[in-house]
Amino acid sequence: MRLRLIQLDAFADRVFQGNPAAVMPLPGWLPDSVLQALAEENNLSETAFYTAGLPADADPPPGDDPAYHLRWFTPAVEVDLCGHATLATAGQLFDDVHPDASRLLFWTRSGWLPVRRTDRSGELELDFPAGRLRTVPDGDEVDAAAVTALGIEPEHRFRDTDLVYVLRSAAEVRAVTADFTTLARLPVRGAIVTAPGDTDGVDFVSRWFGAGAGAFEDPVTGSAHSQIAPYWAERLGRTTLTARQLSARGGTVHCAVDADRVRLRGAYRRYLDGTVTIPDPG
Secondary structure, three states, X not given: OEEEEEEEEEOOOOOOOOEEEEEEEOOOOOOHHHHHHHHHHHXXXXXXXXXXXXXXXXXXXXXXXXXXXEEEEOOOXXXXXXXXXXXXXXXXXXXXXXXXXXXXXXXXXXXXXXXXXXXXXXXXXXXXXXXOOEEOOOOOHHHHHHHHXXXXXXXXXXXXXXXXXXXXXXXXXXXXXXXXXXXXXXXXXXXXXXXXXXXXXXXXXXXXXXXXXXXXXXXXXXXXXXXXXXXXXXXXXXXXXXXXXXXXXXXXXXXXXXXXXXXXXXXXXXXEEEEEEOOOOO
């Protein structure tokens, strides 16, 4: 069996920035074990798989735009929400299949996720559910282990899909050195460290450590921004914000908070077009 593989850098203004994602269009769903093996072989933080067929239990699409069934796998697990691989998938579809479309719809584990073109060349906007941060209670053992593993003294501690730690400065975020062995043992997908920005035009910064999901440190994490953008919007008194993820590759995410949704805007750059050959799964 031969499958297409397209690799794109998401939340990137040029190649070798942002977060690389593999996108693999499928004629139909392969066994989950094969999808996981492909993601492990690709060895990127996420591989996105999609089909044109929607599952029988999908909610009605919110519009007449082209619609697809989308799933994301890290090298270790399938995940419920992924921003950069959704942006990469939409970029590939806009480029190759729907050059005249203005919006695409993806049915996912997190419901329908629209992605639209913007009036900025090469940029797309994701429409994601907003996170709901909850304060971590005193004495939480998972929190204590994560704080020790990250070597931090957070100003505030929250939890949503991930643990979220607000630090006092961007310098503290840059200085974090994580103990991935300890983080991987914790019953949580990942940990976010975030702080106010310290450069012109950047409202807040972050890093994301996803050892529990097999991703270790992710270059740019859209789902993390859907969790922390509402916090920064309330703290800074603005609904539109510019964020920078301070990984080695780095990436910029433009965020707009609207009630229970967060819109994440970013650019993408195409890096690779190839073909994968695997044994026919039967």
